[in-house]
Amino acid sequence: MVPKLKIKNLCVKVEDRQILTGVNLEVNGGEIHAIMGPNGTGKSTLAAALMGHPNYEVISGNVLLDDEELLEMSVDERSRAGLFLAMQYPSEVSGVTNSDFIRSAIAARQQGQAPSLFSFISTLENTMELLNIDKSFAHRYLNEGFSGGEKKRNEILQMMMLKPKIAILDEIDSGLDIDALKIVAKSVNQMYSKEIGFIIITHYQRLLNYIKPHFVHVFMQGKIVKSGDYRLALKLEEKGYDWIKKELGIEDETVGQKV
Amino acid sequence: MGLVDLDFKKVLERYHDEPSWLSNSRLFSLENLSKFELPKLEKTTIATWNFKDFDFLSNKNFSFHKEQDFLNNKSDLLKNDFLQVNGRTISKNSTFGKGVILEDFLVSCSNYSELVKEYFEQFAITNKLAALHSSFLNGGVFLYVPKNVEIKEPVSVLFFFKGQKVAFSPRILIVVEENSKVDFVCKFYSEEENLFNNGVVQLFLKENARATFTSLNMFPKNTIDVISSCSYLSNKSELDFYLTNLSQGQVIFKNEVYLTGDYSKANIDALTFGTFQHEGNFTTAVYHEKRNTKSNINARAVVKEEARTVLNSITHIKKGAKQSDGKQKSKVLMVSKQARGDANPILLIDENDVIAGHAASVGKLDPMQLFYLMSRGLTQRVAEKLLIFGFIQEVFSKIKIEGIKSNILDYIDKLI
Numbered sequence: 001m002v003p004k005l006k007i008k009n010l011c012v013k014v015e016d017r018q019i020l021t022g023v024n025l026e027v028n029g030g031e032i033h034a035i036m037g038p039n040g041t042g043k044s045t046l047a048a049a050l051m052g053h054p055n056y057e058v059i060s061g062n063v064l065l066d067d068e069e070l071l072e073m074s075v076d077e078r079s080r081a082g083l084f085l086a087m088q089y090p091s092e093v094s095g096v097t098n099s100d101f102i103r104s105a106i107a108a109r110q111q112g113q114a115p116s117l118f119s120f121i122s123t124l125e126n127t128m129e130l131l132n133i134d135k136s137f138a139h140r141y142l143n144e145g146f147s148g149g150e151k152k153r154n155e156i157l158q159m160m161m162l163k164p165k166i167a168i169l170d171e172i173d174s175g176l177d178i179d180a181l182k183i184v185a186k187s188v189n190q191m192y193s194k195e196i197g198f199i200i201i202t203h204y205q206r207l208l209n210y211i212k213p214h215f216v217h218v219f220m221q222g223k224i225v226k227s228g229d230y231r232l233a234l235k236l237e238e239k240g241y242d243w244i245k246k247e248l249g250i251e252d253e254t255v256g257q258k259v
Numbered sequence: 260m261g262l263v264d265l266d267f268k269k270v271l272e273r274y275h276d277e278p279s280w281l282s283n284s285r286l287f288s289l290e291n292l293s294k295f296e297l298p299k300l301e302k303t304t305i306a307t308w309n310f311k312d313f314d315f316l317s318n319k320n321f322s323f324h325k326e327q328d329f330l331n332n333k334s335d336l337l338k339n340d341f342l343q344v345n346g347r348t349i350s351k352n353s354t355f356g357k358g359v360i361l362e363d364f365l366v367s368c369s370n371y372s373e374l375v376k377e378y379f380e381q382f383a384i385t386n387k388l389a390a391l392h393s394s395f396l397n398g399g400v401f402l403y404v405p406k407n408v409e410i411k412e413p414v415s416v417l418f419f420f421k422g423q424k425v426a427f428s429p430r431i432l433i434v435v436e437e438n439s440k441v442d443f444v445c446k447f448y449s450e451e452e453n454l455f456n457n458g459v460v461q462l463f464l465k466e467n468a469r470a471t472f473t474s475l476n477m478f479p480k481n482t483i484d485v486i487s488s489c490s491y492l493s494n495k496s497e498l499d500f501y502l503t504n505l506s507q508g509q510v511i512f513k514n515e516v517y518l519t520g521d522y523s524k525a526n527i528d529a530l531t532f533g534t535f536q537h538e539g540n541f542t543t544a545v546y547h548e549k550r551n552t553k554s555n556i557n558a559r560a561v562v563k564e565e566a567r568t569v570l571n572s573i574t575h576i577k578k579g580a581k582q583s584d585g586k587q588k589s590k591v592l593m594v595s596k597q598a599r600g601d602a603n604p605i606l607l608i609d610e611n612d613v614i615a616g617h618a619a620s621v622g623k624l625d626p627m628q629l630f631y632l633m634s635r636g637l638t639q640r641v642a643e644k645l646l647i648f649g650f651i652q653e654v655f656s657k658i659k660i661e662g663i664k665s666n667i668l669d670y671i672d673k674l675i
Contacts, residue, residue, distance in 0.1 A: 074639075076637055090631060091628045091632075093646065094649055101645065162636070
């Protein structure tokens, strides 16, 4: 079955500030959606709220993943239902090795049954090789002492190992040099199929040179204000965001008005 | 008012065939029991603990007519080099040779009277719990490693306790002579509640001796588990002390290490996990008395449910202990809202030319780490477990004995 994520009129606040003001988006397997927009317009909030980040509170709206209400699920249930978020700032966890963590995460998808060590390690090592990650990473503590680029590649490694239905990449390109960026793009392209839909959140069009999105959405004031195809990204690269603000009569594109 | 209702005659009759130095010690302790006060512990009040309602003389009467049944059900207990159940020695390995002694403590007091007496008397009776121990001393083990002997395989000793409302006072005495080496594993274990374990450990490392001491205490809730340990290190001797205490009742663990010889060195790694209404007070104290001595204390405590744990770490570098190096680190992780923990780092430096450092922290589970782990599909329970194991990893990973490691993981797993 082709996975389907349907976000309907999603409104989210943090403490007493409303960030998302009504997001509507539908993502199907086999589609790559890019969400672009200036800083502070709520892009990362959308990612965090979908995953169930404890600091974000949904005020209204609903989100269906394969016709199941995502917002009623706990964080881990969302993950097991097929949602994945590659985080902008992944936590460091001392004392837990990367490979133990990933193996536990796979086990969580198989009723607690851990994959056989042999097949797990060979898959892990192959995937790490593809991502140009040193073998020693498997035995290092989760993200501890990793550089920014290493953390980002580690997020992609987890995504490839967990095979989600809907993957959200939150500014996966920030802090990556061009070679790392190409590796990440290659991995996403390799994963691409009807079985998975992508939401790629980015400031820059640069990543989209390597991953070609089917849809591009512009975020302002906590919602999608304009959508288009790949050519919209090129136009943004060329002209910036001001023309959209002008077109839509937006003066301040940021979010965070008190509610 | 005394701590226990005493009948001197009964005690002395019970132990009438002992050497006089031992009976004298009992007598002195008994006579002065009411004069001694309970030890004063940093941030733990033990005045309300019930040390009274236990039978201190029950063990020798304990019925062992079902001994064989008991051992059939627990045959893995016999894998230890030495097994004692309620103070009664059930099995021991006597194949070490080379003059090595591994023997029941009270038997040793008679059979190796002069040897044991010298060390026995270095345990100072300074408070009520020590006096209780000395009055009713009723078990333990003596390990003697003569000069220039290296015991390759770890020597493992298990004290197993059963019964209701009974108290035990084992003494563990280990003497490692010059240039010798031993790995000692000491387990205190019971599955039954309403027990009081009041043990004393004495460890003597002679010149250039090496020892590791790995201890594991596992008592369920509604128990009292008291261990007082004193180690004395001579010139160039080295001790690695791995202490794991998973007792769920009321716990006092006082671990004192005296660096009495130049270039002696001690590493102490302590790990505790308390849940239910656990109250624990763990003190590690290292006394640098001579030059170029080195110590490192690393303590981790996890508290869950309504548990309360206090970690005290004391590094005392005394006058004259030039070029000594004393470090300590203690961390407490509170897993539940009601759980409370304390870490008290104490550095006492009486000498200039030294290196000393300390770090201490008390914290809760990080909600961002939890979110991160759960966002990969781990349930809250598994995510918490990973974070707890991650927290203890630095200390846990140093334990060398595989059997102990799996015991610890299984037990903590059960408690989580």
